[in-house]
Amino acid sequence: xxxxxxxxxxxxxxxxxxxxxxxxxxxxxxxxxxxxxxxxxxxxxxxxxxxxxxxxxxxxxxxxxxxxxxxxxxxxxxxxxxxxxxxxxxxxxxxxxxxxxxxxxxxxxxxxxxxxxxxxxxxxxxxxxxxxxxxxxxxxxxxxxxxxxxxxxxxxxxxxxxxxxxxxxxxxxxxxxxxxxxxxxxxxxxxxxxxxxxxxxxxxxxxxxxxxxxxxxxxxxxxxxxxxxxxxxxxxxxxxxxxxxxxxxxxxxxxxxxxxxxxxxxxxxxxxxxxxxxxxxxxxxxxxxxxxxxxxxxxxxxxxxxxxxxxxxxxxxxxxxxxxxxxxxxxxxx
Amino acid sequence: xxxxxxxxxxxxxxxxxxxxxxxxxxxxxxxxxxxxxxxxxxxxxxxxxxxxxxxxxxxxxxxxxxxxxxxxxxxxxxxxxxxxxxxxxxxxxxxxxxxxxxxxxxxxxxxxxxxxxxxxxxxxxxxxxxxxxxxxxxxxxxxxxxxxxxxxxxxxxxxxxxxxxxxxxxxxxxxxxxxxxxxxxxxxxxxxxxxxxxxxxxxxxxxxxxxxxxxxxxxxxxxxxxxxxxxxxxxxxxxxxxxxxxxxxxxxxxxxxxxxxxxxxxxxxxxxxxxxxxxxxxxxxxxxxxxxxxxxxxxxxxxxxxxxxxxxxxxxxxxxxxxxxxxxxxx
Numbered sequence: 322x323x324x325x326x327x328x329x330x331x332x333x334x335x336x337x338x339x340x341x342x343x344x345x346x347x348x349x350x351x352x353x354x355x356x357x358x359x360x361x362x363x364x365x366x367x368x369x370x371x372x373x374x375x376x377x378x379x380x381x382x383x384x385x386x387x388x389x390x391x392x393x394x395x396x397x398x399x400x401x402x403x404x405x406x407x408x409x410x411x412x413x414x415x416x417x418x419x420x421x422x423x424x425x426x427x428x429x430x431x432x433x434x435x436x437x438x439x440x441x442x443x444x445x446x447x448x449x450x451x452x453x454x455x456x457x458x459x460x461x462x463x464x465x466x467x468x469x470x471x472x473x474x475x476x477x478x479x480x481x482x483x484x485x486x487x488x489x490x491x492x493x494x495x496x497x498x499x500x501x502x503x504x505x506x507x508x509x510x511x512x513x514x515x516x517x518x519x520x521x522x523x524x525x526x527x528x529x530x531x532x533x534x535x536x537x538x539x540x541x542x543x544x545x546x547x548x549x550x551x552x553x554x555x556x557x558x559x560x561x562x563x564x565x566x567x568x569x570x571x572x573x574x575x576x577x578x579x580x581x582x583x584x585x586x587x588x589x590x591x592x593x594x595x596x597x598x599x600x601x602x603x604x605x606x607x608x609x610x611x612x613x614x615x616x617x618x619x620x621x622x623x624x625x626x627x628x629x630x631x632x633x634x635x636x637x638x639x640x641x642x643x644x645x646x647x648x649x650x651x652x653x654x655x
Numbered sequence: 656x657x658x659x660x661x662x663x664x665x666x667x668x669x670x671x672x673x674x675x676x677x678x679x680x681x682x683x684x685x686x687x688x689x690x691x692x693x694x695x696x697x698x699x700x701x702x703x704x705x706x707x708x709x710x711x712x713x714x715x716x717x718x719x720x721x722x723x724x725x726x727x728x729x730x731x732x733x734x735x736x737x738x739x740x741x742x743x744x745x746x747x748x749x750x751x752x753x754x755x756x757x758x759x760x761x762x763x764x765x766x767x768x769x770x771x772x773x774x775x776x777x778x779x780x781x782x783x784x785x786x787x788x789x790x791x792x793x794x795x796x797x798x799x800x801x802x803x804x805x806x807x808x809x810x811x812x813x814x815x816x817x818x819x820x821x822x823x824x825x826x827x828x829x830x831x832x833x834x835x836x837x838x839x840x841x842x843x844x845x846x847x848x849x850x851x852x853x854x855x856x857x858x859x860x861x862x863x864x865x866x867x868x869x870x871x872x873x874x875x876x877x878x879x880x881x882x883x884x885x886x887x888x889x890x891x892x893x894x895x896x897x898x899x900x901x902x903x904x905x906x907x908x909x910x911x912x913x914x915x916x917x918x919x920x921x922x923x924x925x926x927x928x929x930x931x932x933x934x935x936x937x938x939x940x941x942x943x944x945x946x947x948x949x950x951x952x953x954x955x956x957x958x959x960x961x962x963x964x965x966x967x968x969x970x971x972x973x974x975x976x977x978x979x980x981x982x983x984x985x986x
Contacts, residue, residue, distance in 0.1 A: 470712075477711065477760075495760025496710035551708060551762045558711070558760040559733060576660050576981040577808060578699075579731035579755070580961075581770035584816045584972040585778045587965050605967075 323568040329380045330418075330518065330543035331562060334358060334365040341375055341518075348373040348520070351429050364391060364539025365520075372414075372522035372533065374430035376422050380516045380543065384484035387544040388437065389477070389557060392451070393537035396443045396472040400530040410442035413449075414521050414533045418543065419456075421517035430519050437543075441534070444469055451493070453480050464503040467493045472536075477558050482506065483547040490549040495558045497551070542566075657985035661766060662796030663951075665699045665979075667775075668789045668958070670910060672860040673872060679774040680788075684823075684910035684918065686860065687791035687956055691870075695723070699775060699790055700768040705732065706745065709761040714749045718767060721745065727769035729974065734808055735759040736770065736976045755812060755976045772974060776963055781915035784965040789823075789908055789918070792981065793956045800951040800983040805959060806936035809978035815969020818977050821920050821928040821960045822937050825906035827856045828946040829954035831864070832902075837895025840887050844901075847883035854878055859906040861885055866899030868892060875903065905956040918960055928962055936982060951983070 324331065324343065331342040337356055339348040350356060350373050357366035392415070399408045416439050421432035438454040448469035455463045470476050470493060479492035484506070491500035520541075521534050542562055548554075556565040564570045592603045602610040623629075623646040632641075636651025646653065667676035669688035675696045676688035688697035695701070701723040709716055709732070716739070718724070726741040728750075736755040740748040752758060780786050794800060811817050835845045842861065855878050862872040873887035885903075895901075909925070911918050920928045926941045939957045940949045947955055959979065 474712075494711035496708055496713070555760045555762050572657070572985045574658075574660065574983055574985055575734075575808075576663050576983070577731075577734035578665055578979045578981075579734070579736050579768070579770060580699075580775060580818075580977050580979070581729055581731075581736065581772045582776040582963070582975050583772045583778075584811075584813050584965060584969060584975050586971045587780070587784050587967060587969060589967075 324563075325544075325566040325568065327544045327546040327548075328542060328562075328566050329382060329545050330378060330541070332365075332520075332541045333362070333562075334539050334541075335362040339365070339373055341378065344375075344378055346375045346377065348375045349429075351522075359537055359539075362539075364393070364537040366537055367521045367534040369533040369535050372429075372519060374517065374519040374522070376430055376517040378516050378518060379514070380418070380545070381514055382436070382516075382543070382545050383514075385482065385545060385547040386437075387479065387481040387546060387548040388439075388453070388542070389479040389554075389562075390439075390541040391475055391477050391537075391539040392441075393475050393539075394441055394449045394470075394472045395534075395536045396447050396449055397532075399443050399445050403529055408445055409530060410444060410450075412452075412531050413441040413443065414531070415439040415441060415538065416518060416520045416541065417522070418516055418518050420515075421519075429522075430517050432517055432519060436516065442466070448472065451476075451478050453491070455482065457484070462504050463489075463506055465489060465491050466501040466503075467491055467498050468500075470494070475537075475539075479554050479557070481547050481549040486547075488547065488549070492549075492551075492554055495551070495554055656798060658794070658796055658798035658800045658983075661704075661764075662794060662798060663800065663981065664694070664793050664795055666791045666793055667697045667699055668791050668908065668910075669697070672874070672904065672907075680777045680779070680914055682775060682788050682790060683912075683914060684789040684908040684958070684960075686904075686907045687793055689791075689793065691862075694795060700731070700770055701727075703767050703769075705761055705763050705765045705767055708763050711758050711760060712752065714752070716747055716749055716767075717745050718742070718747065719745075721747075724767075724769040727771065729754075729770040729772075731768045731770050731976075732761045732765055733759040734978045734980070735761075738974075742769070754974065755809060755978070757809065757978075770976075775961075777914075779915060780965060784967070785917070786914045786963050787911060787917055788914060788961045788963075789910075790959050790961070791908075791956050792951070792959060794951045794953055797953045799953065800981070801986065802949045803939045803951045803957075803981055803983040804936040805939065805957075806931045806933050806980055806982065807977060808933065808980040809976070810930060811963075811975055811977050813969065813972035813975045815966045815972065816975065817930070817964050817966075819928045819962045819964070820931050820937070820979070821918075821926045821962075822939060822941050823908045823918075823925045823958040823960060824939065824941045824945045825859070825908065825956060825958070826924065827851070827859050827903065827906045829905050829952065829956075830856070830903040831900070834866075834895050834899040834901060835883070835897055837899070839890040839892075839894055842885045842887070842895045842899075842901060844883045844885075847880070849880060850883075851878065851880055853880045855880070856885065856903055856906065860904040861887065862902050862904065863891070863895070864900040864902055866893075866896065868895060868899065902954070904954070908958040908960075917962070920960070925960070928960070933980075933982075 353371040420434040424431035633654040638650025667682035672686040706717040
């Protein structure tokens with residue numbers, strides 16, 4: 322593996338124990354200790370009573386970053402504002418990055434300064450929206466929210482931020498999304514040189530509208546660079562992060578070509594029977610064919626030399642030559 | 656400039672060169688059926704390009720042109736197969752994404768191929784329930800694809816059938832040069848003396864690129880290494896003279912008389928027939944016998960033999976698909 326130096330954090334959720342790939346640091350599991358991974362390396366099955374964290378990550382994120390991940394969301398409805406009784410989205414935890422360390426009293430991570438918070442908002446129509454919140458060293462907050470997407474299927478989220486130019490882009494399922502933006506795009510540094518991450522324990526205090534996630538997450542990555550080219554995102558989605566950011570594959574391409582065809586059912590004759598009136602032939606698909614034996618009775622193969630002694634001929638002008646029956650002057654009874 | 660995906664084309668094969676192959680099921684080897692005046696002819700499937708990107712779940716697509724794809728109802732883009740309403744106009748409805756189970760993100764300028772079943776393959780099988788086809792992979796650009804390997808990214812989705820592939824390399828790769836002398840029946844290029852073996856270019860197509868015979872092409876009957884002489888199968892209209900430029904297309908593949916007859920596999924220029932997964936992909940330098948080794952240089956061709964097999968107890972499966980993949984480096 323030769324990941325680009327801009328890749329600062331990568332969790333593939335392929336194996337246990339959960340280990341961050343760039344730092345090789347193992348994540349600590351809090352709550353339910355049994356960790357479930359989806360089959361075929363398809364990510365972490367998140368549980369409401371479980372979160373994981375790691376501290377001391379050398380993230381080195383300053384004025385640019387990109388973040389990407391796969392999410393398999395669920396939607397268990399919306400909440401009700403206790404003050405006015407109105408429905409409002411549930412905020413479903415996903416992950417947090419920021420400055421933080423281990424709180425020994427709780428034996429869990431204490432993110433003292435959030436930098437990036439990700440969570441979903443459930444919608445009343447059964448769909449969700451992804452929310453990313455950025456907070457810079459000046460406590461300037463910026464929130465981006467995607468369009469709605471369906472739950473119960475995998476989605477790919479990618480966000481790229483450039484604090485120098487003030488650019489921000491959000492991609493949903495590989496396509497640039499017209500994201501809702503709240504606040505000014507931070508131009509100051511995010512300032513996360515050494516940070517912490519908590520997965521499935523968003524820094525919000527527990528409230529009526531906050532819930533931990535119970536879907537799946539996969540290939541969570543953070544880069545210290547602004548990456549917003551569709552071709553790169555296409556590589557990450559269609560292939561993997563390796564094809565986009567591992568120098569081993571940096572000049573590798575794949576050209577794919579599909580063939581389309583209809584497979585018929587192979588038909589074979591499995592048995593035949595002549596009852597003197599009909600000829601029956603059975604097929605491997607269970608079909609039975611019925612035919613006239615008269616046609617078969619008169620079918621002769623004169624290339625078979627055994628036909629000659631049993632063929633009744635009349636006259637001198639009948640001969641068997643070179644596999645043919647020659648009739649020049651005479652007749653034949655079949 | 657690195658090679659792009661649009662620089663690689665898959666062509667049907669034909670018994671004669673430069674003749675369009677209009678019967679897909681007759682793609683049984685010999686020459687790539689590339690028509691010089693129109694290189695879109697004889698493609699295994701017609702192509703267009705996307706005008707706009709397509710996310711994982713978009714249900715509408717926009718093509719730059721629908722010419723040649725009118726009324727098609729299946730498209731292949733990257734390694735996804737999707738079904739559409741009959742294509743007409745630029746904007747079209749997608750009726751189902753990823754019918755082959757593989758979802759992709761597609762970006763503008765990605766190639767979209769119109770697929771139709773029972774074109775390259777049909778329902779004529781031999782007693783072993785197998786059939787064979789030969790297609791030509793050609794680099795039509797001036798760039799090189801490096802370290803090329805071929806494999807089946809997705810085999811038949813029907814458990815009752817499968818595909819295997821083998822690669823056949825031409826006896827000679829693409830060559831271009833300048834005549835040092837000649838006649839109407841011979842082209843002599845003394846720079847080739849001792850470079851290639853006798854008869855190295857036999858059966859390849861030689862085409863004049865300049866001079867009084869420009870665009871005339873003839874089959875090479877023989878090549879004499881000691882003199883650098885190509886003997887042609889019939890006369891050119893005019894004498895070939897010094898400084899006339901020429902090119903020799905890659906040599907032909909073997910040809911079978913019927914799609915139910917197996918070609919020869921596991922020979923000096925033909926790999927073994929295999930399921931060729933990504934882990935067991937086939938490099939184009941078959942048995943280390945290829946002039947241009949692992950690289951598909953401009954105008955180079957390699958041939959892919961496809962064996963399609965039905966199993967005895969298989970049942971009907973419509974709109975089955977498989978994905979053939981070239982893995983290569985751009986530098």
